[in-house]
Amino acid sequence: MEISNQHLLAWVEEVRRLCKPEQVVMCDGSEAERERLVKECVSAGELIALNQDKLPGCYLHRSAPHDVARTEQLTFVCTPTRAETGTLANWMSPEDARTKLTALYDGAMRGRVMYVIPFLMGPPGSTFSKVGVEITDSRYVVLNMRIMTRVGAPALQHLGDSGDFTRCLHSLGDLSPERRFICHFPQDNTVWSVGSGYGGNALLGKKCMALRIASYLGRKEGWLAEHMLVVGVQRPDGKVRYLTGAFPSACGKTNLAMLVPPQNFAGWKVWTVGDDIAWLRPGPDGRLWAVNPEAGFFGVVPGTSSKTNPNAMEMIRRNTIYTNVALRPDGTVWWEGHDDPPPERCLDWQGREWTPASKEKAAHPNSRFTVSATQCRSISPEFDNPRGVPIDAILFGARRRDTIPLVFEARNWQHGTFLGATLTSETTAAATGAVGVLRRDPMAMLPFLGYDVGDYWQNWLDVGSRLTRPPRVFRVNWFRTGPDGNFLWPGFGDNMRVLKWVIDRCDDRAAGSETCIGTVPARNALDRQGLDLKDAALDALLRVDPVEWSQAVSAQAEFLVNAGDRVPPAIRAEHARLAARVREALP
Numbered sequence: 183m184e185i186s187n188q189h190l191l192a193w194v195e196e197v198r199r200l201c202k203p204e205q206v207v208m209c210d211g212s213e214a215e216r217e218r219l220v221k222e223c224v225s226a227g228e229l230i231a232l233n234q235d236k237l238p239g240c241y242l243h244r245s246a247p248h249d250v251a252r253t254e255q256l257t258f259v260c261t262p263t264r265a266e267t268g269t270l271a272n273w274m275s276p277e278d279a280r281t282k283l284t285a286l287y288d289g290a291m292r293g294r295v296m297y298v299i300p301f302l303m304g305p306p307g308s309t310f311s312k313v314g315v316e317i318t319d320s321r322y323v324v325l326n327m328r329i330m331t332r333v334g335a336p337a338l339q340h341l342g343d344s345g346d347f348t349r350c351l352h353s354l355g356d357l358s359p360e361r362r363f364i365c366h367f368p369q370d371n372t373v374w375s376v377g378s379g380y381g382g383n384a385l386l387g388k389k390c391m392a393l394r395i396a397s398y399l400g401r402k403e404g405w406l407a408e409h410m411l412v413v414g415v416q417r418p419d420g421k422v423r424y425l426t427g428a429f430p431s432a433c434g435k436t437n438l439a440m441l442v443p444p445q446n447f448a449g450w451k452v453w454t455v456g457d458d459i460a461w462l463r464p465g466p467d468g469r470l471w472a473v474n475p476e477a478g479f480f481g482v483v484p485g486t487s488s489k490t491n492p493n494a495m496e497m498i499r500r501n502t503i504y505t506n507v508a509l510r511p512d513g514t515v516w517w518e519g520h521d522d523p524p525p526e527r528c529l530d531w532q533g534r535e536w537t538p539a540s541k542e543k544a545a546h547p548n549s550r551f552t553v554s555a556t557q558c559r560s561i562s563p564e565f566d567n568p569r570g571v572p573i574d575a576i577l578f579g580a581r582r583r584d585t586i587p588l589v590f591e592a593r594n595w596q597h598g599t600f601l602g603a604t605l606t607s608e609t610t611a612a613a614t615g616a617v618g619v620l621r622r623d624p625m626a627m628l629p630f631l632g633y634d635v636g637d638y639w640q641n642w643l644d645v646g647s648r649l650t651r652p653p654r655v656f657r658v659n660w661f662r663t664g665p666d667g668n669f670l671w672p673g674f675g676d677n678m679r680v681l682k683w684v685i686d687r688c689d690d691r692a693a694g695s696e697t698c699i700g701t702v703p704a705r706n707a708l709d710r711q712g713l714d715l716k717d718a719a720l721d722a723l724l725r726v727d728p729v730e731w732s733q734a735v736s737a738q739a740e741f742l743v744n745a746g747d748r749v750p751p752a753i754r755a756e757h758a759r760l761a762a763r764v765r766e767a768l769p
């Protein structure tokens with residue numbers, strides 16, 4: 183492909199000299215390019231062609247066994263001072279990072295092809311949208327980026343002669359975690375990643391650019407880059423309201439984004455705008471507007487079934503790249519939670535013989551599908567709208583066995599910002615490390631902050647102050663358990679019942695009951711038609727226990743100290759107010 187942008191050409195030449203590839207290929211996003219890459223991947227063993235009758239256009243990729251999730255401890259924000267990065271993200275000085283990584287990139291592409299991928303994040307023709315260019319030596323990365331972003335002409339058109347693009351450099355290196363670094367240089371609009379071929383470590387448009395770099399740009403330019411799903415919820419009268427949801431990794435964004443309402447919700451429909459990332463800006467009308475910068479879904483596979491997510495099941499039957507799932511003898515795929523029972527035998531995610539007697543899981547818990555948004559039957563007609571969609575409600579959700587009710591509403595934007603700021607969740611397989619450990623994850627952005635968290639919260643407050651019709655803010659928790667350890671709430675499609683209460687609150691037509699933490703649904707305000715949920719279970723789901731909350735308030739105080747000295751006074755004030763209300767509620 184012919185590229186005339188001098189800034190881009192100069193950068194490509196600079197990287198070529200450093201990485202010393204045998205060949206440089208400019209990616210254009212064409213079908214011919216896809217066919218060529220797939221063919222090369224299949225013959226090199228980087229992709230396994232699946233049964234093309236049953237799963238047309240589908241392939242399986244197995245990543246290196248130690249390269250199956252984001253590695254947060256190897257991810258750095260490289261600002262001139264440590265204070266700019268703040269206390270929650272890992273910091274490395276830009277000089278150290280450049281020295282270390284230059285040595286790793288030097289000659290790293292010898293004998294290999296260097297691919298140059300111009301990509302657009304956001305709809306073509308939108309003021310929201312930003313251009314990135316990823317240089318990589320991984321064909322798998324190219325194939326994924328082609329699905330996850332708008333590659334080629336849309337990017338080059340948006341860029342024109344400008345040098346304003348995020349420079350994303352990626353090399354597989356030797357895939358060793360010892361020599362793996364994911365470094366962000368917000369001031370230089372640059373990402374350098376080496377040593378991993380997996381997801382958020384390697385598809386640099388996603389977490390690296392669209393969250394870490396974009397959050398920094400958003401602060402400079404007065405907008406928000408968030409780890410959020412975006413959906414339109416259509417009522418039986420045809421009115422659609424849009425809401426976003428910030429949930430930590432593997433806590434239910436994709437599932438909520440593609441929700442199919444239960445049977446007795448005739449006339450209700452959920453439209454998918456995005457499942458992972460939202461860019462939000464105040465509009466001239468004083469409302470908050472959102473776009474999904476991505477073009478596809480990189481979704482968690484385990485647990486996906488016709489019961490939990492029928493839209494996704496239908497979507498991933500064709501033109502899908504599967505990563506780290508199990509392979510059945512007939513060339514189809516399987517995973518824990520699949521519609522089909524465990525196969526008598528298959529190959530696990532590492533290609534080893536597996537039977538139901540095997541101790542390990544057949545699919546990796548963080549195995550993923552990559553698929554174009556155009557294949558999603560619930561995709562919103564507004565998906566490509568350059569103006570975005572106006573947001574009426576923001577949900578903060580996370581995995582909590584206890585303390586947090588199924589849903590409650592914040593008093594206002596500032597209180598809502600505080601709810602997001604103090605979000606805690608049990609860790610999941612989406613990142614390496616222990617699973618099920620409770621940790622603070624402000625706005626579900628802990629692993630994706632591009633600058634100091636106190637400044638980040640201030641940006642939320644500043645954006646809110648420019649809104650005359652700010653979204654209402656809610657906290658949700660699908661994961662509260664009973665004494666038997668089982669989830670109290672059925673979740674998935676039944677989450678529609680919570681969405682309905684949220685939408686009705688926005689219309690001032692759902693009853694709430696005030697508590698010390700916010701407004702929970704009144705006893706009969708949550709639609710339970712067709713759901714076998716006993717009063718006692720509902721009470722347990724909605725219970726606000728002041729004793730549990732007084733412990734939570736102490737833990738929050740500690741966190742607000744650790745968050746550094748740039749925590750906005752308004753956030754501390756919200757904490758003090760909560761503490762006082764909880765104290766009053768104590769028996």
Ligand code: GTP
Nearest residue numbers: 431432433434435436437482484485612660673674
């Ligand atoms: P990332 O792509 O990592 O950002 O994850 P995500 O937030 O999109 O999470 P996803 O929707 O893929 O769900 C992750 C896991 O949570 C899957 O195993 C789901 O089956 C499970 N899950 C999602 N929604 C619910 C729910 O409502 N209830 C319960 N119990 N589990 C859920």
Ligand code: SPV
Nearest residue numbers: 252381382388389431612
């Ligand atoms: C997440 O971990 O939040 C993901 C997957 O969405 S990854 O692209 O690997 O970050």
Ligand code: MN
Nearest residue numbers: 409431432458
């Ligand atoms: Mn995510």
